[in-house]
Amino acid sequence: MELSGKTALVTGASRGIGAAIARRLAKVGAHVAINYATSKDAAEALVAEIAEAGGRAFAVQADVGTMTGIEAMLAGCDAIFGAAPSVDILVNNAGIGGAGDSGSLAKCSEALFDRMIAVNQKAPHFITQLCLERLRDGGRIVNIGSLGGRSALPPFAAYAATKRALQSLTMSTAVVLAPRGITCNLVAPGAVDTEFNSVLIERPGWVESVEKLTPMKRIGVPEDIADAVMMLVRDDAHWVTGQIVEASGGLFL
Numbered sequence: 001m002e003l004s005g006k007t008a009l010v011t012g013a014s015r016g017i018g019a020a021i022a023r024r025l026a027k028v029g030a031h032v033a034i035n036y037a038t039s040k041d042a043a044e045a046l047v048a049e050i051a052e053a054g055g056r057a058f059a060v061q062a063d064v065g066t067m068t069g070i071e072a073m074l075a076g077c078d079a080i081f082g083a084a085p086s087v088d089i090l091v092n093n094a095g096i097g098g099a100g101d102s103g104s105l106a107k108c109s110e111a112l113f114d115r116m117i118a119v120n121q122k123a124p125h126f127i128t129q130l131c132l133e134r135l136r137d138g139g140r141i142v143n144i145g146s147l148g149g150r151s152a153l154p155p156f157a158a159y160a161a162t163k164r165a166l167q168s169l170t171m172s173t174a175v176v177l178a179p180r181g182i183t184c185n186l187v188a189p190g191a192v193d194t195e196f197n198s199v200l201i202e203r204p205g206w207v208e209s210v211e212k213l214t215p216m217k218r219i220g221v222p223e224d225i226a227d228a229v230m231m232l233v234r235d236d237a238h239w240v241t242g243q244i245v246e247a248s249g250g251l252f253l
């Protein structure tokens with residue numbers, strides 16, 4: 001299989017987009033570390049589902065919004081994957097937004113702002129930093145950004161700013177790791193049907209308005225994003241680095 005013998009760490013993989021990415025990587029042979037913060041049952045169910053399908057995965061609990069959480073997550077990976085370098089693929093996926101427009105320019109609280117910076121911006125920086133020695137040459141980093149990272153989105157202003165920062169981190173990481181043949185790219189999803197958007201999805205007319213704006217005429221599903229990640233982790237993506245790949249059905253905000 002395409003990724004047999006390779007290891008992968010996916011942050012925030014108990015549900016939503018991260019779970020779809022973990023499933024996709026395991027399906028083609030990768031041994032996958034499934035990080036989660038609170039959804040123990042969901043993470044363990046995903047590990048069992050992957051094992052049942054003949055794949056390999058394990059769950060690792062950690063709040064990546066803190067340095068102690070990041071260190072604990074990587075220690076958990078070292079214990080299973082072995083001494084560095086032992087990671088082939090890192091997917092910085094864990095992310096939070098505010099429910100509805102609670103992260104808007106007008107309403108965002110300091111606490112929500114700080115938490116979004118910690119999980120969406122600080123975590124990918126320090127996970128990447130601590131993975132510099134853990135990544136094998138020829139490895140892959142994929143950061144999960146958002147279309148919001150390049151758009152004016154006042155209802156999600158604080159969130160969008162963290163995703164803009166992630167674009168910058170992606171480009172710096174690509175330059176630092178290029179001599180080792182390690183690529184770093186960012187997948188920017190459009191609107192995807194996950195719990196992340198539950199408040200918006202329940203709002204009458206919201207899904208229809210997204211569908212109308214999307215040339216492919218539907219809201220995204222987590223598997224759409226997992227497919228885009230897969231495209232970037234294959235061997236033949238070795239010359240693609242520092243790029244922002246929008247996976248949005250053509251949605252142009």
Ligand code: NAP
Binds near residue numbers: 017094096191194195
């Ligand atoms: P989701 O359904 O809310 O799932 C979030 C995942 O991240 C869960 O597995 C959650 O774990 C984990 N997580 C949250 N905070 C964490 C923390 N501090 N430490 C470790 N794990 C944490 O979200 P999603 O829609 O799949 O989003 C995944 C990524 O895609 C995010 O970076 C998001 O910004 C980005 N994105 C999503 C959309 C969209 O429309 N859904 C669009 C653009 C970009 P627990 O279950 O344990 O809490």
